[in-house]
Amino acid sequence: MDAIHPHTVALIRKLESIAPLASQEKAALLRLPLRMKTLPANQDIVSEGDTPSECCLIVEGFACRYSVTDEGRRQIHSFHISGDIPDLQSLHLHLMDHSLGTLSPSKLAFIQHDDLRTLIHSHPRLGDLFWRDTLIDAAVFRQWLIGMGRRSAYGRIAHLLCELLVRLRAVELVEDYAFHLPLTQAELGDALGLSTVHTNRVLQDLRSIGLISLRGGALKVLNWEGLQKAGEFDPAYLHLVKKEAL
Amino acid sequence: MDAIHPHTVALIRKLESIAPLASQEKAALLRLPLRMKTLPANQDIVSEGDTPSECCLIVEGFACRYSVTDEGRRQIHSFHISGDIPDLQSLHLHLMDHSLGTLSPSKLAFIQHDDLRTLIHSHPRLGDLFWRDTLIDAAVFRQWLIGMGRRSAYGRIAHLLCELLVRLRAVELVEDYAFHLPLTQAELGDALGLSTVHTNRVLQDLRSIGLISLRGGALKVLNWEGLQKAGEFDPAYLHLVKKEAL
DNA sequence: CGATACGTTGACGGAAATCAACCCCGGTGG
DNA sequence: CCACCGGGGTTGATTTCCGTCAACGTATCG
Numbered sequence: 152m153d154a155i156h157p158h159t160v161a162l163i164r165k166l167e168s169i170a171p172l173a174s175q176e177k178a179a180l181l182r183l184p185l186r187m188k189t190l191p192a193n194q195d196i197v198s199e200g201d202t203p204s205e206c207c208l209i210v211e212g213f214a215c216r217y218s219v220t221d222e223g224r225r226q227i228h229s230f231h232i233s234g235d236i237p238d239l240q241s242l243h244l245h246l247m248d249h250s251l252g253t254l255s256p257s258k259l260a261f262i263q264h265d266d267l268r269t270l271i272h273s274h275p276r277l278g279d280l281f282w283r284d285t286l287i288d289a290a291v292f293r294q295w296l297i298g299m300g301r302r303s304a305y306g307r308i309a310h311l312l313c314e315l316l317v318r319l320r321a322v323e324l325v326e327d328y329a330f331h332l333p334l335t336q337a338e339l340g341d342a343l344g345l346s347t348v349h350t351n352r353v354l355q356d357l358r359s360i361g362l363i364s365l366r367g368g369a370l371k372v373l374n375w376e377g378l379q380k381a382g383e384f385d386p387a388y389l390h391l392v393k394k395e396a397l
Numbered sequence: 398m399d400a401i402h403p404h405t406v407a408l409i410r411k412l413e414s415i416a417p418l419a420s421q422e423k424a425a426l427l428r429l430p431l432r433m434k435t436l437p438a439n440q441d442i443v444s445e446g447d448t449p450s451e452c453c454l455i456v457e458g459f460a461c462r463y464s465v466t467d468e469g470r471r472q473i474h475s476f477h478i479s480g481d482i483p484d485l486q487s488l489h490l491h492l493m494d495h496s497l498g499t500l501s502p503s504k505l506a507f508i509q510h511d512d513l514r515t516l517i518h519s520h521p522r523l524g525d526l527f528w529r530d531t532l533i534d535a536a537v538f539r540q541w542l543i544g545m546g547r548r549s550a551y552g553r554i555a556h557l558l559c560e561l562l563v564r565l566r567a568v569e570l571v572e573d574y575a576f577h578l579p580l581t582q583a584e585l586g587d588a589l590g591l592s593t594v595h596t597n598r599v600l601q602d603l604r605s606i607g608l609i610s611l612r613g614g615a616l617k618v619l620n621w622e623g624l625q626k627a628g629e630f631d632p633a634y635l636h637l638v639k640k641e642a643l
Numbered sequence: 644c645g646a647t648a649c650g651t652t653g654a655c656g657g658a659a660a661t662c663a664a665c666c667c668c669g670g671t672g673g
Numbered sequence: 674c675c676a677c678c679g680g681g682g683t684t685g686a687t688t689t690c691c692g693t694c695a696a697c698g699t700a701t702c703g
Contacts (some may be wrong), residue, residue, distance in 0.1 A: 168465040218539070221629050228539045243529040248536055248634040272521075282528050285535065290486075290494055292538035293464070293474045299545035300590025301470040304659070335681065337635075345545025346660050351683060372425040383467050388494040550691070581649065592692050597651060613700095 156185045158210045158260045161322070164233025168321035168391050169287060170280050177276050183267075185260040190253045192333075195286070196238075197251045203241045205261045209233055211255025213333050218249045227342035230290060230315065230334075232255070234322045239285055242267060255333035283390075290388045299344050302383070304353045307343045310382030312363065316372060317386050321393070329371040357381075402431045403454045404506045407568070411480025414567035414637055415533060416526050426521050429513075431506040435486045436499045438579075442484075443497045444633075451507045455479055458503025459579050463587070464495045473588035475537060476500070476561065476580075480554050480568050485531055486515060501579035515579065529636075536634045544589050548629070550599045553589045556628030562618060567639070575617040 159181050166172060167182075185333050186205070190196065198205050214231040220285075228249060231237040242264055271278035291314070298307040313367065315332065319325045340350040357363050360380045364371045372378055379385075405427050412418055412426075432451070436442065442453050442460065460477040462484075462520055474495060477483040483497050488510055508604035531597050536559070544553040561578065567572045586596040608624045610617045625631075 189606060216539075218543050220543065220547050226543045226546045228542055240532045243525060244532050244536070244636050246633065246636070248636075249539060264518040274519075278524075282531070285528070286486045286490050286531060289535035289538055290490070291540060292535060293462075293495060294546065296538060296541055297464050297466065298476055299542065300472045300587075301466050337681080341546075347681090348661080348683085349659055352659095355683085367603065375599075387492065390490050390492070583649080593649095594651085594693080595691055598691095601651085 156181065156183065156260070158185055158187065158208075158258075159183055161210045161234040162208055162236070163234075164305075164322050166280055166284070168393065169283060170392060172280075173276075176274055176277055179270055179277070180195055183262055183270060185262060188261060190257050190259060190366070192253055192255050195250055195252045197241070197247055197257065199250045201247045203238065203247065203264075203328075205263045206236050206238055206241060206267060207251065208260040208262060209235050209237065210260050212257040212259075212350070213254040214251060214257060215254050215338070215342070216249050216251050216283050222258045226344070227338065228341065229288070229295075232315075232319060232322065233324060236262075236281075236284070239281060239288075242281075252327075254338060287388075287390050289361045290390065294388050295342075304343070304345050304349055305356060306382050307345070308339065308350070308353050308364070308382075309359065309378050310384050311343060312357075312370070312372070313379055313382050313384035313386075314389070316375075317389060317391070321391055322387075327371075328375060329369065331368055332370040333368045402427065402429065402506070404431055404433065404454075404504070405429060406453050407456045408482070409480075410568050412526055412530070414480075414616060414639065415529060416638060418526075419522070422520055422523055425516055425523070429508055429516060434505045434507060436503050436505060438499055438503075439503050441496055441498045442505065443487070443493055445491045445493050448491050449484065449493065449510075451509045452482050452484055452487060452513060453497065454506040454508060455481050455483065456504040458505075458507050459500040460497060460589070461584070462495050462497050471587045472590070475526070475534070475541075475583065476588065478565060478568065479570065482504050482508075482527075484532070485527060485534075485640060486503045488527075499555040500584060533634075533636050536636065539606050540634050541588075550589070550591050550595055550600060552628050554585065554596070554599050554603065555608070555624050555626075556602075557585070557589060558616070558618070559625055559630035559632075560635070562621075563635060563637070567635075567637055573617075574619075574621060575615065577614055578611070578616040579614045622640050 163172065163177055163180055197203050199218065209231055211233055214226045214237055217225055218228070219225050229237070239246060271281065298310050302310065316325060316328070316330065319330045324330055336350045336354065337347045340347045343350070354365060358365065362372070362374045362381060364373060404556045409418065409423055409426055409643045443449050445464065455477055457479055460483055462474045464474070465471050475483070487493060517527065543557050548556065561574065562571060562574070568577055582596045582600065583593045586593045586639055589596070600611060604611065608627060610619060
């Protein structure tokens, strides 16, 4: 009856990284009606003040949630990658209290709230799983909070890179400790509460110490142990099922 | 059959502040089996690394969630008041990635996960409501993130005080812009990523400007308009149903 | 009446912001 | 083909907010 959407595999891969899925649950997910959309970089997907009636699944690309203060300073709350549904919360919080935008050219799949509700109704375990996902989301916020409050710029950046590596690896976007990081230094700074200048200097430190290499959006972690230590990184807060972290 | 627990009224009042409740839902909540416990200040309720099988409803008192970095620096993630279930997330995230502790002498009510699951199963709308509550929780984290990243110490403290006033008012713990704030300046600092000394100085500023008065745990907002402006506070992110804010 | 916890004050230092150039590189258009 | 342009990255000089250290005041309590 309904079309099967191969784009949903990104979602399935992501969900399987945080809990096992039954085959009929996967089948139900694959039957979700999707509205595909491609966006260039730096476009709003949903804006603060909106009351969306659908959620946005990221199939490809990088996105972020952010707010802008009265004085025009941007704070990025989180980064989102393939398989994430960054505005899943709009299912229960109807008014967007922040914005969601692309950071790189992205392929998006929109899912109607009603379709999600129907899915959850017939597969309550999937509902629990989505809930779990939003809870992990909150856990990530808490980690960022620790970084902003109590870690140096150096530790903060290291921690963020560790987090991105682990999350990207969970959806198989990391090869040999290297991944594509389409973020400008200004964007990294806006995420970590740092100025662009300082972000630049700390990144240079990380490179000169030999922890990472970074050129033109290609990031490679040269010393995973060292980077984790620098960021006091412990992946427990991501609550992944596969613990072959190291 | 089951006993009716009047302590649950704190929870009902809180839930009604974020969504309307049907009378049979209230009745079901009142039938929840509770295990009461009284704790003095500065005691852990749940500790990082625990895998609890019950949630903690705060009936009376102040609590906070927090983490401690390797160097022993504490970061408080959130404050919790009457009606909150700060570790509701343990329902779906079995390993605690942070600790929960009292800040003042508190009256607590523990609810078995199984009882919550049964409740949610028979009243799915309550499940949605609990989910919504954890989403608001995350929204509060995002606001704190904005503060830590992009606001001055002055704005951060002002914002926090605004948030506490609105949340406390939602559960009827504010009278005439005054409320009980049993937090030390060290605790405020740990929440906002500030040193105790600096917290002290900024609080003095807020007092000398005439925005607040604060003595011995008694906080009174003298200039609500001014305090909101100082903190760029907009209560939308709390997603309360009663909007008679100002 | 000391002990202890919390608040307050001053002096000093440091991490990071700000300001202001300048470089590099990939487009693009004349 | 080269000049121009703009976005991102890099660098240095300067400033500032806030942390740290250390002392002292003040209140509550056993």
